Amino acid sequence: MRPSLLRVARYAWTSPNTVVGALLGLCLIVPGGRVRIVSGVMEFSCGLVGRALSRAPKSLRFCAITFGHVVIGINEAQLDAVRPHEHVHVRQYERWGPFFLPAYLLSSVWQILQGRRAYRDNVFEREAYATARCQPVSRRFPA
Numbered sequence: 001m002r003p004s005l006l007r008v009a010r011y012a013w014t015s016p017n018t019v020v021g022a023l024l025g026l027c028l029i030v031p032g033g034r035v036r037i038v039s040g041v042m043e044f045s046c047g048l049v050g051r052a053l054s055r056a057p058k059s060l061r062f063c064a065i066t067f068g069h070v071v072i073g074i075n076e077a078q079l080d081a082v083r084p085h086e087h088v089h090v091r092q093y094e095r096w097g098p099f100f101l102p103a104y105l106l107s108s109v110w111q112i113l114q115g116r117r118a119y120r121d122n123v124f125e126r127e128a129y130a131t132a133r134c135q136p137v138s139r140r141f142p143a
Contacts, residue, residue, distance in 0.1 A: 007040075013097040014068035014090075018042075021067025034076065038083065041069050041090055045076045068093050084132035092124055100124075 011018070025035060025044030032047025046053065053061060053074060064073035064082045066089035073079035073086075093100045108118040119125055 010094045011069060014093045014100075016068070016098045017093055017100060018068030018070055021070025021072060024067070025070055025072055028072065039087065041071055041087065043079050043083075044070065044072045045079060046072065046074055066090060066093065085128045088128035088131045089124065092127070 021044075022042060025033070025042065028044050028046050028049055029035065031049055033049065034045045034047065036043050062074070063078045064071050064086050066072075066086045069090060071079065071083075071086045071090070073082065079086075096103055104122065104124050107122045107124060111121040112118050114121075
């Protein structure tokens with residue numbers, strides 16, 4: 001398959017999840033969010049919503065989340081910090097397509113049933129941390 005056709009196929013395969021991410025991201029633009037494209041991935045920073053999330057209970061906080069070819073992050077600094085990790089998730093979406101989210105959730109459930117941590121022991125997160133060679137980002141978020 002030609003490289004351009006392969007790229008189109010990857011975007012098509014991940015499109016159901018990308019649409020979800022884009023819709024969520026567009027909702028963040030109104031209250032001060034921003035969007036930029038980095039290496040073919042739309043990155044949304046949360047603006048005012050990100051500031052509110054940084055004050056949320058620890059169980060609700062996150063640095064960034066990926067949906068297909070969309071990454072939503074608390075702010076631009078956090079997006080810069082976690083980009084290698086989140087781009088591993090983009091590649092995972094390219095492999096799993098619409099099955100990524102169910103597979104991710106099943107991995108988390110399996111970890112819980114095995115007495116492990118749902119997030120850190122999730123096979124997708126382990127791959128992202130190992131591949132990106134990064135440590136978990138601090139739970140402290142700049143305003």
